[in-house]
Amino acid sequence: MQNIIIIGATSAMAKEVAKLYAIEKANLYLIARDTPKLDTIKQDLTIRGANTVHTAPFDANQFNSHQTLIEQAFNTLGRVDVLLVAHGSLPNQELCQTDSMKAIEELNTNGVSVISILTHAATKMEQQKTGNITVITSVAGDRGRQSNYVYGAAKGMVSIFLQGLAQRLSKSGVHVLDIKPGFVDTPMTAEFDKGALWAKPEKVAQIIKKRISKKSSFSYTPAFWFVIMTIIKFVPKFIFDKVKL
């Protein structure tokens, strides 16, 4: 039986990952901000087959709560097989350009808070000498673009952090996975018109679960984003500056 911690468990993608583990009768420890929604999800996952579902409230930007949250989760579950960090917010870029407090808040939600959580969790995992840490970052962290570079900066920071963490924890048999989704049809992107590049959260969840079980270190989700991002990263600056992305 697997033991799973999910942070930001009310996220559409995280919810779908949780369903996949619930069917396999896992023990789930769900941490999220919206507690009524968390209760609804708990009921749902129990019916789907989860062996146990624990919940705990959390605001990403209350950094001083992170250590206790992580310790409680590890203590309750004993061994942790998967820790998934999924919370995030898509900022209003224009607002971040004029309001530095807003920019900092977004950097905290999408970047600093994740690093804070991982710092506590990494120590625990290192002691366990087994397990997986998966974090949902974004293709937006690959190259700064005018439409969302504050978000991109935060996600990119986490990706770089994960590269180092993966190297460190490989010595103790812990698998670190950075998931970089492209466009996913979730409440975060409700306002966008959806085209052929969009994936459903169910699909993304299947990919995430498969990569965890295979100990893969491939980030782009779905995989075709590897091609798109390779092109975007290598477009020369003088052309890049002329496009609206």
Add this chain to the structure above:
Amino acid sequence: MKKITSWGKYPLIDANVNAPSTSKSLMNKKQTGIARGLGRSYGDSALSENIIISEEMNHFISFDDETGLLSCEAGVSLDNILTSFVPKGWFLSVTPGTKFVTVGGAIASDVHGKNHHVEGSFSDHVTSLTLIVNDQELKCSRDENPDLFHATCGGMGLTGIITEATFKLKPITSAYINQKVVKAKNLETALELFEQYKDVTYSVAWIDCLSTGDNLGRSLLMLGEHADKGELTTHKDGLLNMPCDMPSFLLNKYTIQAFNSAYYNKQLKAEVNNTIHYDPFFYPLDGINNWNRMYGGNGFTQYQFVIPKKAGKEGLTEILKAIAESKQGSFLSVLKVFGEGNKNNLSFPMEGYTLALDFKLNDKLFALLDRLDIIVRKYEGRLYLSKDVRMSEEMFKAGYPQWEEFQTLRKEYGADELYHSLQSKRIGL
């Protein structure tokens, strides 16, 4: 504003879309517009300038494994119910021909399946539902707010937003179906076969609408019962995808005739018996994602009518002749015998014969459908709202005599001011 359309891809409109994340989050918030599930209705029933999508309200609430009673939010899809409950030995009491519909949509259209003649329609297995009307949250069942219950089941979202429902699943011991396929050389034989096999749980006929003369109405009758042997395995994801709209000239009277002929002649024996998984038996088209793109970019519609049993062979013959003469072939035509209808104000099924025909949209089509309307009216039949995109107010009111009762109730709850679709405006609700 977002571009949005339903299964027939016509019309395509701009709408404000709101997707509440749980049923609880709708409480005490007045909504206006129309509720929408997975948009598998063909026409404009789920289209309005404001749309409340239930997709995120997709949580199970409780399940009683003694009785099979499941409570869930209205945005849960039948697909999801199957993947979660088939392995535990439970199946849907009633299912339409696609599993990609929501519980809310199945109740609002009071959908029917291949077992209507013995097990009724979807809402006949619903024990209660939660409805948001105006700023109230009301529990409705056959005992509590019964008038609202019977208006909401089959009510096409026009009484408010269904947020939760409780309904019965049926026990199964295998995910497989024992199937029998019988050839019928014409309509008369097909109707006789339906009568002969009336006790079989599932029955439907695929009918070739382009054959004429002695062959008019030649069909393949498909019958099925849940098998008792076989594993409780669920379906897999659709494997094929129709990646873009097919050029619409590829579907014409010649290709359709060839397809229909090939389909009928594919089976050489008069009768074939086999065991197949529930997925190809109930959902033959779900294997191809977005198969609606086959009809090209202009979109398509389905004309589904029911005529009372007494109109029988005569009525069906008249309609089949009109279609065959028009040469506006239908790719997929399905004939089924309905059992008795229920007490809901606007539910489609009534005891009789129902025929569903797909048509590619073009300039000549609506004139043909108007001609068919006249025949359906003559035999006191009606059209299925969930497939419709063009019926007139007159046609609707003639077919659904309980519309007045329905409208009075809507007024009583203030629902007429708040909930409407492009369809409801067209048909005078």
